[in-house]
Amino acid sequence: MLSKLLRFGRRQLHTVVSREIIKPSSPTPSHSKTYNLSLFDQMAINSHTPIVAFYPNLDKSSEAKTQSLELKNSLSKTLTHYYPFAGRVMKSGATNVDCNDEGVEYIEASNDSSLSDFLQQSHHEDFDPLFPNDLIWFDPHIRGDTEGVTCPLAVQVNRFACGGVAVASTLSHKVGDARSLLNFINHWALVTARKDTSLINPQIIPYEARKNKLPDILSDKSRVGCVTRSFLFPNQKLNDLKAKVTAMTKESGQPVMNPTRVEVLSWLLHNRTMAAATKKNSGTFKPSGMLFPTDMRGILAEKLPGTTIGNLNFVIEFPTPNQSDLEPHITIGEMRKRKEAFQSIPNLETATEIVSQMSPETALETSKRIDPYHIYSSLCRFPTYDIDFGWGKPLKVTLGGTVKNVTILMAAPDGNGIVADMCLEKEDMKILQNDPELLAYC
Structure with missing residues (x-):
């Protein structure tokens, strides 16, 4: 995918350079293979919550390849504790997540501008290419694509010409809210920085299986215009x-x-x-x-x-x-x-x-x-x-x-x-x- 952003007469090039699937480092126990969605989960809108964090290039000696390996390794370890995020969920009418450890998509992309220029010259809509597969809120193709299954979580690491990095993550609203995603990102970062998973403590409630009879209370909204x-x-x-x-x-x-x-x-x-x-x-x-x-x-x-x-x-x-x-x-x-x-x-x-x-x-x-x-x-x-x-x-x-x-x-x-x-x-x-x-x- 090649995205072109025109700002102040200069064309920015944003390019996806790699894609792969990262699986949990340890298999999910058999008794946790099915994660039942709560009533609030089932009533949530079919959308993705997108969060991105921007970092300057503080460590000039850090190589992108080494950094990438560390991020993927820590992501794998973190997913073991957040196993519903690495499973598969129906795109429509889901009542549970199949915690099958199929993994999440990990994408790397590059932008030919410096991070400071990008932040100064961009509006919010220019952030869209930073996120994996256009999974942003109520994107039209999300609303129209209701068949089959999907992975709840996807991440994209974006590298700027100056060495700055933007780590973007999206989470299906059917599986969690913004707090859930922020908890995950914080724990992923913690494992990356400290190489220690002992501080990861997500609380996963074992809900009873139940079928929601209610429609979405909040209708989806558009960004058009x-x-x-x-x-x-x-x-x-x-x-x-x-x-x-x-x-x-x-x-x-x-x-x-x-x-x-x-x-x-x-x-x-x-x-x-x-x-x-x-x-x-x-x-x-x-x-x-x-x-x-x-x-x-x-x-x-x-x-x-x-x-x-x-x-x-x-x-x-x-x-x-x-x-x-x-x-x-x-x-x-x-x-x-x-x-x-x-x-x-x-x-x-x-x-x-x-x-x-x-x-x-x-x-x-x-x-x-x-x-x-x-x-x-x-x-x-x-x-x-x-x-x-x-x-x-x-x-x-x-x-x-x-x-x-x-x-x-x-x-x-x-x-x-x-x-x-x-x-x-x-x-x-x-x-x-x-x-x-x-x-x-x-």
């Missing part, structure tokens, strides 16, 4: 925003005490996104809503280890049918109320049972109702900048170009603030990028 752009909100600006929100909610008579950075930023982004859409629509407000995927691992009364794999998140839904719903005391207040309702759920078994009681008709109606909603997903507390393959911490970690009306919040590389990667229709984004009320906090 959309662009993804990044906005950096420094800590001091976020503190100013927190103070503003606190004052506004006090004036409303419904004070929100100690709002978090994610709460106030989600409110600001949705408020200004709706303002942009209204401006584009000749001043007419279009009803929408907010969705907040929330990690269940640490929120249920009976906590789950952070390294538990699977789709362990629930979605907080908050409709915004009127402009008055965009006031911070309403938006943040409702977010908190709905989150507290989930915190009263004792354990994962109860959460699963609650969802299983939903009828297919109710689930379908929910899907239709929330289709135009905007998704705000925070990875701020996830171990994104701990990924150290022995080359030091990454310069940048991000997800591949996202999809329409999806915003991903991540910690800034230096810890000073939050980066929001937003995907909107081109006209909406153009308005948002020139919005003084948003830019005041960037």
Whole structure:
């Protein structure tokens, strides 16, 4: 595959140079050959979560061939502990993973630009060639290809002319969420750096076999006609925003005490996104809503280890049918109320049972109702900048170009603030990028 990216009059060449299958270093025990997907897994959308970490060439003496052998060897050892990722799963209607140790695809690619030039001159959509086989979110060919089986995980190591490296991984959402993939990448990096597997501790829950009767609650979204752009909100600006929100909610008579950075930023982004859409629509407000995927691992009364794999998140839904719903005391207040309702759920078994009681008709109606909603997903507390393959911490970690009306919040590389990667229709984004009320906090 040869990809050409034109930026500032220069044509970048991105070329796949090798492909191979990496299998687990030890066979999966016979009693673990079938990994049953949970109800939440089965309801997940047929998509892939893409994460890439960029590293400068810190070790000038390190040869690419040696580095490649180390990465493949450590990947093989790590897959032994993450055996469902090296198995095969049906592309449609899957209820389990066949943990047959057939392995994952390991791809190496080269880019003829320097890493610094690539990062400075590229937008999110230019990151697509860094990922294996175009497995990025809801790529059209993924939606259309529903027959047969697939490997849940694939990785691609991209080398730049300067010696910099971008390690990209994609994981089927049917098998795990973003936290699952980040756990895997961190453990893979740990084995590479320390040559020791004793610190790998993924928690794999042995779910009972069950067939999901519910449709996907979240319909898939497209990237057609959309662009993804990044906005950096420094800590001091976020503190100013927190103070503003606190004052506004006090004036409303419904004070929100100690709002978090994610709460106030989600409110600001949705408020200004709706303002942009209204401006584009000749001043007419279009009803929408907010969705907040929330990690269940640490929120249920009976906590789950952070390294538990699977789709362990629930979605907080908050409709915004009127402009008055965009006031911070309403938006943040409702977010908190709905989150507290989930915190009263004792354990994962109860959460699963609650969802299983939903009828297919109710689930379908929910899907239709929330289709135009905007998704705000925070990875701020996830171990994104701990990924150290022995080359030091990454310069940048991000997800591949996202999809329409999806915003991903991540910690800034230096810890000073939050980066929001937003995907909107081109006209909406153009308005948002020139919005003084948003830019005041960037």
